[in-house]
Amino acid sequence: MKTTLHNATFAALVILVAASCGIDNYEKPASRFSGRVTHNGQPIGVSGIDRQNFLQFWQDGYELRTEINCHLTQDGSYSAMLFDGDYKLVMNNNRGPWVNRPDTVAVAVNGNTVKNYEVTPYYMLSNIAYTVSGKTLSATVTIAEITAGRPVETLALMINKTAFVDNQSSGHLGDAGWTRQSDVAPGTRSLSLDLSGQTAKTLYARVGIKISGIDQWQFDPQVYEIKN
Amino acid sequence: MKSIKIITALAAALALVACADFLDRESQSILSDEEIFSDQNMVNSVLANYYGRVNWGQHLEARGEYQALDEGTRSSGGRETWSDYSNEHWRVYDYTLIRHINQFLQSVRSDAAASLAPAYRKQIEGEARFLRAWTYFNMCRCMGGMPIVGDEVFAYTGGMDITALRYARSTEAALYDYIIDECGAIAAMLPDERTQNAARANKWAALALKARAAVYAASNARYGQTTPEVKTAGGEVGIPAAKAPEYYRTALETCREIIDGGRYLLYDENPDRGANFYEALAKKGNSEVIWARDYIYPGNAHGFSNGMISTTMRGDIDANDITPTLNLVEAFERVNSRDGTLHTWDDAANDYVYYDRPEDLFADKDPRLYGTVVYPGSDFNGVPITYQAGQKYRDAGEWRERARSAREGDTKDEDDDLITSENGPDRGDDQYVNNSGFNLRKFVDYNRDASTRGRGSDMWFVRMRYAEVLMIAAEAALELGRQQSEVCGYINQIRARAGISALSSTTLDDIVRERQVEFAYENHRWWDLRRLRRAHIVWNGNEGPASLAAQNSNDYASAHYALFPYRIKDPAHPQNGKWVFDKLRSTWTCERPHRFQLRNYYNFINQDWINNNPKYVKNPYQ
Numbered sequence: 001m002k003t004t005l006h007n008a009t010f011a012a013l014v015i016l017v018a019a020s021c022g023i024d025n026y027e028k029p030a031s032r033f034s035g036r037v038t039h040n041g042q043p044i045g046v047s048g049i050d051r052q053n054f055l056q057f058w059q060d061g062y063e064l065r066t067e068i069n070c071h072l073t074q075d076g077s078y079s080a081m082l083f084d085g086d087y088k089l090v091m092n093n094n095r096g097p098w099v100n101r102p103d104t105v106a107v108a109v110n111g112n113t114v115k116n117y118e119v120t121p122y123y124m125l126s127n128i129a130y131t132v133s134g135k136t137l138s139a140t141v142t143i144a145e146i147t148a149g150r151p152v153e154t155l156a157l158m159i160n161k162t163a164f165v166d167n168q169s170s171g172h173l174g175d176a177g178w179t180r181q182s183d184v185a186p187g188t189r190s191l192s193l194d195l196s197g198q199t200a201k202t203l204y205a206r207v208g209i210k211i212s213g214i215d216q217w218q219f220d221p222q223v224y225e226i227k228n
Numbered sequence: 229m230k231s232i233k234i235i236t237a238l239a240a241a242l243a244l245v246a247c248a249d250f251l252d253r254e255s256q257s258i259l260s261d262e263e264i265f266s267d268q269n270m271v272n273s274v275l276a277n278y279y280g281r282v283n284w285g286q287h288l289e290a291r292g293e294y295q296a297l298d299e300g301t302r303s304s305g306g307r308e309t310w311s312d313y314s315n316e317h318w319r320v321y322d323y324t325l326i327r328h329i330n331q332f333l334q335s336v337r338s339d340a341a342a343s344l345a346p347a348y349r350k351q352i353e354g355e356a357r358f359l360r361a362w363t364y365f366n367m368c369r370c371m372g373g374m375p376i377v378g379d380e381v382f383a384y385t386g387g388m389d390i391t392a393l394r395y396a397r398s399t400e401a402a403l404y405d406y407i408i409d410e411c412g413a414i415a416a417m418l419p420d421e422r423t424q425n426a427a428r429a430n431k432w433a434a435l436a437l438k439a440r441a442a443v444y445a446a447s448n449a450r451y452g453q454t455t456p457e458v459k460t461a462g463g464e465v466g467i468p469a470a471k472a473p474e475y476y477r478t479a480l481e482t483c484r485e486i487i488d489g490g491r492y493l494l495y496d497e498n499p500d501r502g503a504n505f506y507e508a509l510a511k512k513g514n515s516e517v518i519w520a521r522d523y524i525y526p527g528n529a530h531g532f533s534n535g536m537i538s539t540t541m542r543g544d545i546d547a548n549d550i551t552p553t554l555n556l557v558e559a560f561e562r563v564n565s566r567d568g569t570l571h572t573w574d575d576a577a578n579d580y581v582y583y584d585r586p587e588d589l590f591a592d593k594d595p596r597l598y599g600t601v602v603y604p605g606s607d608f609n610g611v612p613i614t615y616q617a618g619q620k621y622r623d624a625g626e627w628r629e630r631a632r633s634a635r636e637g638d639t640k641d642e643d644d645d646l647i648t649s650e651n652g653p654d655r656g657d658d659q660y661v662n663n664s665g666f667n668l669r670k671f672v673d674y675n676r677d678a679s680t681r682g683r684g685s686d687m688w689f690v691r692m693r694y695a696e697v698l699m700i701a702a703e704a705a706l707e708l709g710r711q712q713s714e715v716c717g718y719i720n721q722i723r724a725r726a727g728i729s730a731l732s733s734t735t736l737d738d739i740v741r742e743r744q745v746e747f748a749y750e751n752h753r754w755w756d757l758r759r760l761r762r763a764h765i766v767w768n769g770n771e772g773p774a775s776l777a778a779q780n781s782n783d784y785a786s787a788h789y790a791l792f793p794y795r796i797k798d799p800a801h802p803q804n805g806k807w808v809f810d811k812l813r814s815t816w817t818c819e820r821p822h823r824f825q826l827r828n829y830y831n832f833i834n835q836d837w838i839n840n841n842p843k844y845v846k847n848p849y850q
Contacts, residue, residue: 167770
């Protein structure tokens, strides 16, 4: 008797659970929108943690509006799963390490869509080379000015124990996590960082610049791996 | 069967009869305007409700907020791991309260309040308007210009066109002007006398708010120019620099009015300077405090002492929730020297500085340090508080340490000497254990029962006091280019009361530093560094060294530092039994340095508000 009751209850539960599915759920978005932030086709590296840099998708035609934030990872790329439709794309206002671009880009998403987001930076970092000799990491970088008016406040070479390397995450290694130069003029610069205090088997390094009056740093889009 | 019929009939009869006046009863819980505004006690309880709703930012009922800046750090329990300030940090947006106040104003001006005494009627109108101005001020310093709705009470009926109810944001300057004008009008309506425990606003509170709003507007106008990106095209954020002098003049004139009014004085009744400063903030009803959030036991108490108290003094299990940082302690000057650095390391000898007693490290520090912080070797209500992280000894030419978890209480070695004090500090993540080497004294109740969970403390929270009026006067006089003698005349009153040397010339840096130590834990620093556009420089997110030798931790205000006292336990060492100190980057309380970005100068406007009112424009960086 008891077993029958249990079975009946169980069967009822299964029916309830199975029946409630499928009715009130939407199909998940299936179209991948992806791309990179570029300047003349060259990628620009940014901070990839803490949702610092993002694009926003907006869609008209609804009474209430909520943005869809699409975060940039550290090589400047982004991707989002969206429903097909017409979107308006804006960059987060005044935040990234480039000249603010307040215009709106209309994007039609129909299946997987690839679209780069072109910006005008203040500086481009090129000819970046890393070398490790003994316990010293050295890097050279050429800083080319693209837009005048904002000096480079800080140039830094930083390391981290994970592949996420930026001015924030390098703080986990304390002051030994980076080396800095202040008020740097454009041109080719070199930096070196002492690794002797580091115990991790693998370290990752990047160079980056802090531009005056802009919160977000600009980085080498590539991370350099060091076998310690 | 018959009886059932009778019962049914009776029930039906009862139900029919009862209906008649049951539905016509007067409500027991909704009171009419006539009922409220004919009785002073009723009016006071409505006002008390509004007074209780204006606590924002740091205050005694939100002690966790004190870890957000560089004054306090999270000791008890796990470390704090965030780095960036959120876009909504301490944001205030309360048009519900403004509507309620406007309803109150409508009623108090109507015939319903005709039976109130005219003077009282004028006073409560002034108080309500003061609270409204204070609310606008708090919104303005968070977000810039917001809609000014005046005295209007909006009415909505279903289906009506709501576009007329949508007000655009005012400019930042216009909202400050509105607050300043309102405060001027309110001051004429409010009583001149000090109110009981400064809990209700009087004329001088209105003037103090006016002075504060004026100096905020002035500094936003002047120093906003250093961050030209932080503004909107329509002026909702950003005040033209040309307006700065007029605002500074308003601030200075208003401060002069309060000073010349003579109703308030710096508290100066205890010859012990440190204790005097504690009393200035803790002794209710004193001559310095202009407006406070008062509490009373029983009935209206808070858990601030319960959370902030040291282990030795606790009345319950709780303690050391948020404890002061070394950053704050080093910001206090010395009696005769502006350098507040604690000398723990002798660079020339490349060795520790050895102290006979822990309190010797703090000799000659600004007595306000004692009034604000419980530091190693000081007392709390006469009870000495020992902080000892462990013992140090030499081994193979290096310093080693012997330490225990402070969770275990006072731990002793085989000679019955203390290893680690119950007050810590230690590096653990245990609850209720001190991790920074200090405890807060300011606003912490000497009454031990006040630190229990059940009773709570009725310590007041000081919102405005005479010292702030002097500091605003000094800042405004400096910015207006007045004689240094005038500027120093204001700031030196505060320094003299504190018990430190006078300044012969004053810079803005001096004013910022004076405010940092004088008003620590009083909900000023965040707003000061914002309006002066220094926050992104001071809290730049940069990591500091893991330990400091002779440097000042205030140079690394993004990162929290702790002071770890050790006793030498090494019979072979010439300094056996003496005290040494390590200044450490306390990653065990605050793992990552705090970073204030340019977008944090003004809180973001919520998208939901824009959906409701499309006239709202967004703030910079949004």
